[in-house]
Amino acid sequence: MSEALAVNAAELTKTFGSLTAVDQISIKVAEGEVYGLLGPNGAGKTTFLRMLLGLIRPDSGTLEVFGRSWDKHGIAVLDGVAGFIESPKFYPGLSGRRNLELLAGLDGGVAPGRIDEVLDIVDLTDRMRDKVGGYSFGMRQRLGVAASLVRDPKLLVLDEPANGLDPAGIRDMRALVKRLATSGLTVLLSSHDMGEVEQICDDVTIMRSGTVAYHGSIAALREQAPAQAHRISTTDDTAAEALVRACGLEATRTDDGLAVRGPQEDIDALIVDIVKAGMALRALSLDETPLEALFFMLTEPAPDARTPRPAAPVTSGAHR
Numbered sequence: 001m002s003e004a005l006a007v008n009a010a011e012l013t014k015t016f017g018s019l020t021a022v023d024q025i026s027i028k029v030a031e032g033e034v035y036g037l038l039g040p041n042g043a044g045k046t047t048f049l050r051m052l053l054g055l056i057r058p059d060s061g062t063l064e065v066f067g068r069s070w071d072k073h074g075i076a077v078l079d080g081v082a083g084f085i086e087s088p089k090f091y092p093g094l095s096g097r098r099n100l101e102l103l104a105g106l107d108g109g110v111a112p113g114r115i116d117e118v119l120d121i122v123d124l125t126d127r128m129r130d131k132v133g134g135y136s137f138g139m140r141q142r143l144g145v146a147a148s149l150v151r152d153p154k155l156l157v158l159d160e161p162a163n164g165l166d167p168a169g170i171r172d173m174r175a176l177v178k179r180l181a182t183s184g185l186t187v188l189l190s191s192h193d194m195g196e197v198e199q200i201c202d203d204v205t206i207m208r209s210g211t212v213a214y215h216g217s218i219a220a221l222r223e224q225a226p227a228q229a230h231r232i233s234t235t236d237d238t239a240a241e242a243l244v245r246a247c248g249l250e251a252t253r254t255d256d257g258l259a260v261r262g263p264q265e266d267i268d269a270l271i272v273d274i275v276k277a278g279m280a281l282r283a284l285s286l287d288e289t290p291l292e293a294l295f296f297m298l299t300e301p302a303p304d305a306r307t308p309r310p311a312a313p314v315t316s317g318a319h320r
């Protein structure tokens with residue numbers, strides 16, 4: 001069974017003083033899948049990845065990468081593994097291509113043409129002779145992916161690769177990870193962005209304060225998500241709220257009107273009823289997506305007693 005797993009972490013725990021950063025986390029990443037490690041800042045994602053890459057040792061639990069463990073196999077655990085934690089570092093005075101040549105040299109060389117190939121994959125061919133010091137942040141992140149690909153890995157570990165990028169950089173990074181995913185590479189991607197993980201990943205572990213809030217497929221997560229929320233503002237929100245409830249829909253008062261959840265056809269009917277009742281519509285917009293709403297429910301404490309959070313963990317699949 002473990003041969004088919006790229007990563008098999010069981011009950012992994014890491015403490016820093018009195019803080020338990022990762023608390024008995026179990027994660028199985030199948031070979032060839034794109035796996036998301038999702039959670040807000042401080043959830044323990046980077047700590048998990050650092051244990052995976054052997055940068056820190058777990059206090060307890062077991063960890064295997066392609067069936068190899070740090071205890072039994074030492075640095076050989078990283079055979080076929082590449083990636084970076086936080087941001088990759090390069091020599092700013094050297095070109096992107098020269099940086100990759102140096103890294104490849106440290107690894108004992110590389111097949112002819114591989115450096116050009118990976119620069120092409122990350123769309124840096126045109127800029128490969130420019131100094132890295134002149135690269136944008138997004139280009140440096142993509143060069144980091146290229147540096148990982150030079151090793152021709154079977155598992156690529158990416159720690160929030162889109163963090164700090166502008167919208168175009170985020171779009172390019174997501175497209176790159178999707179392209180890599182279709183090539184059969186196993187990708188373990190940490191992120192705090194539900195939308196990113198939804199677009200890119202097959203399976204996800206959602207972390208909250210070092211623990212698992214959800215394990216399972218994105219498809220199963222979608223089924224548990226609440227209905228799409230709409231923001232509605234009218235000339236009389238109190239009367240509109242009464243109408244919402246009369247229609248059997250959920251409503252929450254917000255600073256700028258009402259947040260209403262329900263199937264799209266019910267929302268359409270509600271808008272007609274609001275206008276028929278003599279109220280003018282001042283605003284109608286989509287709120288957070290259903291999956292984003294579920295992510296916040298799973299990872300944040302309830303803001304007040306009117307919006308109870310579901311009991312966690314919500315679990316799908318047989319991981320834990």
Ligand SMILES: Nc1ncnc2c1ncn2[C@@H]1O[C@H](COP(=O)(O)OP(=O)(O)OP(=O)(O)O)[C@@H](O)[C@H]1O
Binds near residue numbers: 019
């Ligand atoms: N070396 C360390 N010493 C002390 N505390 C640490 C150390 N590394 C991480 N922590 C703490 O462990 C917790 C988890 O941090 P971690 O970086 O793993 O979270 P994260 O989910 O990756 O968040 P972010 O998105 O902010 O990087 C945080 O409270 C962090 O402050």
